[in-house]
Structures are given as structure tokens and as C-alpha cells.
Amino acid sequence: MRPTYLSFALLLLPALAQADVQSDAVETILGDHILPGFEQLAGTAQNLANTATEHCDPTSQDLKVAYGAAFDAWVSVSHLRFGPTEVDDRAFALAFWPDSRGATPRALNSLIAAQDPVVASVADYSEVSIAARGFYAMEFLLFDDAISRAGDAQYHCALVQTVSADIAATTQNIYAGWQSGFTQELRQPSADGTYRSTAEVSQELFKALSTGLQFTSDTRLGRPLGSFDRPRPKRAEAHRSGRSAQHVMLSLTALRDLAARLAGGDAELAARLDARFQTAMSQLKALNDPSFASVADPQSRLKVEVLQQSVDAIRATVRDELGPTLGVAAGFNALDGD
Amino acid sequence: MVAAKTGRRHFLAGLLAAGFIPKPSWADAGSPRFLAAAARPDGSYVLCGISADLQVRFALPLPDRGHAAAAHPTCPEAVAFARRPGTFAIVIDCAQGIERAVLSTPAGRHFYGHGAFSADGSLLFTTENDYEAGEGRIGVWDTRKGYKRVDEWPSGGVGPHDIKRLPGTERLVVANGGIDTHPDSGRTKLNIATMQPSLTYIENGRVVQDVVLGTAWRKNSIRHLAVAPDGTVAFGMQWQGGDVAPALVGVHHLVKGVRVLDVPPDDVRRMQGYVGSVAFSNDGARIAVTSPRGGVMQVYDAKASRFSHNIAEPDVCGVAAMGQGFAMSSGLGGIRHIDDRIPYATRHSDLQWDNHLVPVVDTFV
Numbered sequence: 282m283r284p285t286y287l288s289f290a291l292l293l294l295p296a297l298a299q300a301d302v303q304s305d306a307v308e309t310i311l312g313d314h315i316l317p318g319f320e321q322l323a324g325t326a327q328n329l330a331n332t333a334t335e336h337c338d339p340t341s342q343d344l345k346v347a348y349g350a351a352f353d354a355w356v357s358v359s360h361l362r363f364g365p366t367e368v369d370d371r372a373f374a375l376a377f378w379p380d381s382r383g384a385t386p387r388a389l390n391s392l393i394a395a396q397d398p399v400v401a402s403v404a405d406y407s408e409v410s411i412a413a414r415g416f417y418a419m420e421f422l423l424f425d426d427a428i429s430r431a432g433d434a435q436y437h438c439a440l441v442q443t444v445s446a447d448i449a450a451t452t453q454n455i456y457a458g459w460q461s462g463f464t465q466e467l468r469q470p471s472a473d474g475t476y477r478s479t480a481e482v483s484q485e486l487f488k489a490l491s492t493g494l495q496f497t498s499d500t501r502l503g504r505p506l507g508s509f510d511r512p513r514p515k516r517a518e519a520h521r522s523g524r525s526a527q528h529v530m531l532s533l534t535a536l537r538d539l540a541a542r543l544a545g546g547d548a549e550l551a552a553r554l555d556a557r558f559q560t561a562m563s564q565l566k567a568l569n570d571p572s573f574a575s576v577a578d579p580q581s582r583l584k585v586e587v588l589q590q591s592v593d594a595i596r597a598t599v600r601d602e603l604g605p606t607l608g609v610a611a612g613f614n615a616l617d618g619d
Numbered sequence: 620m621v622a623a624k625t626g627r628r629h630f631l632a633g634l635l636a637a638g639f640i641p642k643p644s645w646a647d648a649g650s651p652r653f654l655a656a657a658a659r660p661d662g663s664y665v666l667c668g669i670s671a672d673l674q675v676r677f678a679l680p681l682p683d684r685g686h687a688a689a690a691h692p693t694c695p696e697a698v699a700f701a702r703r704p705g706t707f708a709i710v711i712d713c714a715q716g717i718e719r720a721v722l723s724t725p726a727g728r729h730f731y732g733h734g735a736f737s738a739d740g741s742l743l744f745t746t747e748n749d750y751e752a753g754e755g756r757i758g759v760w761d762t763r764k765g766y767k768r769v770d771e772w773p774s775g776g777v778g779p780h781d782i783k784r785l786p787g788t789e790r791l792v793v794a795n796g797g798i799d800t801h802p803d804s805g806r807t808k809l810n811i812a813t814m815q816p817s818l819t820y821i822e823n824g825r826v827v828q829d830v831v832l833g834t835a836w837r838k839n840s841i842r843h844l845a846v847a848p849d850g851t852v853a854f855g856m857q858w859q860g861g862d863v864a865p866a867l868v869g870v871h872h873l874v875k876g877v878r879v880l881d882v883p884p885d886d887v888r889r890m891q892g893y894v895g896s897v898a899f900s901n902d903g904a905r906i907a908v909t910s911p912r913g914g915v916m917q918v919y920d921a922k923a924s925r926f927s928h929n930i931a932e933p934d935v936c937g938v939a940a941m942g943q944g945f946a947m948s949s950g951l952g953g954i955r956h957i958d959d960r961i962p963y964a965t966r967h968s969d970l971q972w973d974n975h976l977v978p979v980v981d982t983f984v
Contacts, residue, residue, distance in 0.1 A: 367861020373812035381801035381809060382753060411812045475862060477888070499805040507803065516803060612934025613658065613950030613971040614911030618895050619686060619702060619732060 302546040323456040330449035337438035360493025365458025384412035393432035424521035561591035648695035648713035649676035656685030657970035686732030755779035775819035775826035847903035855894030881925040937976030948972035
């Protein structure tokens with residue numbers, strides 16, 4: 282390269298480098314974070330549906346293991362709420378939670394009481410109340426003291442099989458949506474596409490990270506914490522199956538991976554974020570409390586509060602330091618409007 | 620300034636001596652044109668009165684983050700509402716700078732942050748959540764009995780947010796955002812899959828009209844309202860779908876019906892699916908909407924029912940009619956009077972202006 286060209290290239294370098302870093306980040310997030318996550322979800326959900334055809338008894342260990350694997354896979358991608366998960370409310374059909382008014386047990390009880398023939402067809406079942414679908418409905422069918430034993434055994438079996446098959450179909454549709462075009466939307470932003478620039482794609486991914494952290498803090502931890510005077514351990518996510526803490530760990534693991542990739546261009550920021558995630562994850566491990574039952578005890582409750590503060594500290598770093606590098610407005614109203 | 624105040628005090632003292640006490644008016648509160656909630660640099664919260672020259676005339680402390688306020692139509696009295704899911708509202712005597720009363724929602728309810736007075740100011744109406752039922756309510760408070768709660772009406776939908784009274788009538792219009800929340804899950808949205816926003820008109824506790832947009836608009840949460848002198852209602856929406864919002868501003872008129880305003884795709888994108896506030900110009904010919912996320916205020920031509928132009932302003936959210944144009948406030952501390960595209964005056968403060976800029980007296984109401 283001749284010297285004149287070289288100096289011109291050097292002038293352009295910072296802008297080009299920034300754009301390159303962002304599109305490289307999008308490529309690796311797609312290839313290593315998003316697509317493998319949804320492939321894992323579709324695969325484990327299909328395995329759940331297959332297992333349920335063989336073992337539909339709620340006490341079946343095989344069924345519980347298959348359910349756990351598919352639910353794990355969902356929680357690990359549950360922050361990626363854009364594109365194929367939002368078509369036809371697929372994400373809600375997989376995960377109707379929080380359920381503040383008990384719509385899920387109510388919907389399941391009424392299906393069981395009426396022996397509603399809708400369970401005979403997976404296609405028909407996709408038209409029932411969204412509260413009776415997905416992983417949280419399945420948890421009631423397998424783990425709730427009353428609903429796991431409610432009604433006629435044969436009907437209960439059909440319900441388990443249909444809910445499983447519906448979950449499998451939904452996850453397959455999400456994965457297919459990613460494979461058949463939405464990947465391209467992220468990879469090649471265009472004037473008439475969902476995203477017009479790599480910066481817009483980065484901002485979508487940033488939003489997934491920040492709302493994922495918010496959900497874990499406010500809902501996965503905040504719901505069982507309730508208030509000091511009124512802790513609400515029975516509001517912990519998936520407490521019937523003892524999965525509450527595991528969900529926090531799975532979500533932090535996935536969000537840590539996404540944060541690292543988004544901050545990739547800034548090694549110092551990436552290290553700072555990683556240290557914050559490490560702190561929260563170590564605190565969670567030390568709790569050793571699968572369903573957050575300890576929130577009711579003033580002594581141990583404090584440790585869950587500290588964990589929530591650690592997640593909020595990650596949020597602050599993401600908002601104040603990572604956001605500005607991706608061009609996300611960080612104003613008082615922009616961040617928290619109403 | 621000081622001399623004028625002293626003069627006034629002497630004048631009042633004279634009146635008192637004569638056994639004649641004038642009813643206080645908004646002039647006694649330093650004639651604020653707008654009310655706005657704000658955060659102070661130390662993290663505390665205030666409700667401010669802002670004068671026509673965009674100066675802060677008073678700043679009264681709030682116990683927590685505020686949202687909007689309602690100004691009494693005649694007395695210098697304002698009600699500042701907690702931001703949802705808050706349960707307090709504070710009646711402030713803006714002339715004396717004191718708290719008159721504290722409104723607390725009954726058990727099982729929280730405020731959404733907006734309220735409106737009846738034409739004579741005798742009743743205050745507040746949007747509330749009956750969160751166990753997941754249904755919207757309108758709380759009715761009697762201002763003459765120290766803001767006693769006297770009634771409660773259905774809002775006709777879920778998640779009622781903004782409420783306004785149509786000029787020259789006792790008819791209320793309510794933006795039922797459609798989003799179900801419950802305080803035990805903070806601000807988590809519980810029903811995006813099944814949400815159904817609506818605009819309802821309420822008279823004497825009865826929903827007299829219920830306006831919904833088509834199925835394709837089901838995830839466009841109707842959130843904020845403005846009313847024109849002729850009773851046209853403009854509404855700003857917040858898109859809850861996973862893709863790009865088709866449009867975010869609409870108008871409804873009891874006779875002409877409902878219409879979503881035309882906007883080029885690039886301009887609607889700039890709003891990032893979010894309208895924070897909406898206002899009509901004083902003549903009703905233009906509608907301004909703000910998006911702090913997009914850092915932009917957009918002006919629509921109400922007659923032509925379409926987008927007109929953008930005015931960039933970082934973290935802009937509050938907007939109200941002012942003169943021929945609009946006043947807008949931002950979370951970065953600025954308040955700006957802008958006429959068409961030309962800024963007239965700007966004031967900066969160390970306050971972070973919150974969501975709304977509330978006109979004290981709507982000249983046409």
C-alpha cells in the first residue's frame with residue numbers, strides 16, 4: 282500500500298473498526314449464543330414430547346428429567362424476546378409467568394373438571410387459554426400436590442402428552458423462524474428490513490440483555506422476596522419443582538455470555554462486567570436454597586437481598602457503561618418511562 | 620420583586636383588617652403556567668410550578684417519584700400523583716407551598732399517575748388498578764370534603780393510564796392501556812399475549828362509549844391523551860409487539876370516529892415504539908408527541924391527519940401547548956418553548972424533568 286492511501290485508511294480506521302467490531306459481535310452472538318440456544322430448546326422439547334408419549338405418569342423420572350432439560354433450555358434463551366419468539370405470542374405460549382392471579386391452575390382445573398376433549402388434538406390445544414400451555418402449566422401437571430393427581434388418570438395423561446407436544450411444536454416454530462430468515466435480518470440490516478443498521482441490531486441485543494437482567498432481579502428474585510414484613514416464598518418461580526435458584530443461575534449464565542460478547546471491543550469493560558456476574562453467581566451458589574424458601578427467615582433473607590443487589594449492580598454497569606458504547610439513550614425518561 | 624411582594628402583603632393585610640378575605644387564585648401561587656414532577660440531583664423528588672418565562676416558581680417535596688399532576692380549575696391547588704404502582708397522591712396548596720391533604724388508594728388499588736377534575740373542581744377522578752381483579756377503576760374524590768373518596772367506577776378496560784375531561788362537558792375520556800400488572804411483580808407486564816387497549820368515555824360513572832382499534836393494533840397500548848377545543852381526543856401509544864410499531868398516534872372524535880395518523884416508516888421508527896406524552900397546540904391544529912427513547916418530539920398536522928416534522932431533543936418527554944407552539948421538558952433539565960421549528964426560549968436547571976408537563980389552566984376547558 283502506498284503511503285498516501287495508508288494515511289487515508291488510518292483516518293477512517295476508528296469508524297470502520299467500530300462498525301466491524303459490532304458486526305463481528307452480531308455474527309458471534311448469532312452463531313454461538315442465539316442459534317445454538319434455540320436449537321437446544323427445539324431438540325430437548327422434542328425429546329420431552331417423545332418421552333411423554335412413553336411415560337405420561339407424573340411420577341415418571343424419565344418424564345421429569347426430559348421436562349427439566351427442556352425447561353433449562355428455555356430459561357437459557359428466555360431473554361431473547363424479539364423476532365420469532367414474538368410471532369403468534371410463542372414465548373407466552375411457552376412461559377406464562379408470573380401468574381399473579383393463578384390463571385394457570387384455574388385453566389388446568391377447568392379442563393380437567395370438564396374432561397375437555399380439546400386435549401385430543403395438539404392443533405386445537407394451541408387455541409386454549411395461553412395460561413394452560415407451556416412449561417409452567419406442565420409444572421403444575423407434574424409437581425403440584427393437587428393438580429398432579431387431579432381427575433381421571435387417562436385424561437391427565439392426555440393432557441401431559443398434549444402440553445408436551447404443543448411445547449415441542451412452538452419451539453420448533455421458533456427455531457424454524459430463526460433459520461428461515463430472521464438470522465438474515467440481524468446479519469444484513471437493510472433499509473426495508475426489521476433493522477436498518479448494525480447499530481440497531483446491537484441495540485436490540487442490548488435491550489435483551491438489560492430486560493433479561495431486570496426480569497431476573499424484579500421477578501425471579503423480587504417476587505419471592507416480597508417485603509421484609511411479608512416475604513412470599515410461594516411466589517418463587519417454579520418452586521414446586523425446586524427450580525427457582527437454578528433459573529437464576531441459568532439466566533445469569535446466558536446473560537453473562539451475551540454481555541461479554543456485546544462488550545467484546547472493550548476489554549476493560551468486559552472484565553468489569555464479568556467480575557460483577559461472578560460475584561452474583563458465587564452468592565447464588567453459596568445460598569444453597571433451590572426454591573428460595575429462605576426468604577421467610579430474616580437472617581437468610583438478607584443473603585437473597587444481597588444477591589438481588591448484585592444483579593442490580595450488573596444492571597447499573599450495563600446501563601451506564603455498556604449502553605453508551607452501543608448508542609443507547611441513557612436519559613432519565615428514556616431508561617424508565619411510563 | 621421584593622417590593623411588589625411586600626406591597627401585596629400589605630394589601631392582603633388591609634383586606635384582612637377589613638374582614639374581607641379574597642379567595643386565593645393561581646396568581647397567588649406565582650401564576651405558574653405548568654406543573655411538572657422532577658428528580659433533584661440528590662435523588663429526592665419534587666413537584667414544580669413553572670412560569671410563562673420557564674422559571675421554576677415553586678418546588679414542593681414529594682415522598683417518592685411522581686408522574687403527572689392535575690391542576691384544580693380555579694383554586695391554586697394541584698394534586699401530584701405517585702408513579703405507578705404508587706398509592707399516594709398529594710394535594711398541594713400552590714399559593715402557600717403547603718401540603719393540604721394526602722390521598723391514599725383503598726386496599727387493593729394503586730394509582731396509575733393521572734387524574735382530572737370536574738368542570739367546577741368539586742370532584743377529582745383518578746385512574747387506578749384493582750389489581751386482584753386485574754380491572755381498571757376510576758376513583759372519585761370529593762374536593763369539598765377534604766378530598767374524601769366518595770365513589771368508584773369501572774374504567775371499562777385494563778390498565779387505565781391517562782384521563783382527561785372533554786372541554787365544556789362532564790364527560791371523561793380514559794386511555795385503557797390494556798396492560799395488566801400486579802404490584803407483587805413490580806412493573807412486569809402480565810398479559811401482553813391477550814392485551815386489549817381501549818379508549819372509553821365515561822359520564823356519571825357509566826361507560827358511554829368504548830373505542831378499540833382493529834386486531835392488528837391490539838399490541839398498541841393507548842397510554843396518553845390530549846383534548847382539542849372541539850373535543851377531539853389525540854392519543855399516544857406504546858407498541859408492545861416484537862417488531863416495529865406501525866404507527867403511534869391516533870385521534871378520536873365522537874362524531875368523526877377514530878383514525879390512526881399517517882406517518883412515514885422512517886419517522887415512526889425514530890420513536891422506538893414509545894410515546895411518552897401528547898399535546899394539542901392551543902388552536903387544535905397540531906399534535907405534538909414525544910419519545911425520550913428516540914430523543915425526538917414529532918409534530919403532526921391534525922387537519923391533514925399526518926406527520927409533519929421532527930424536532931430532536933435528547934430525553935424529551937413532557938410537552939404542552941404554549942402560545943402558537945409547544946413547551947417541552949427533558950430529563951436532562953431543559954425546558955424549551957418552541958414555535959413550529961424555531962426555539963424561542965430555553966431554560967436549564969439541575970432538575971431531571973419527569974414524564975409530563977401539565978398545563979395549569981387549559982384556556983379552552
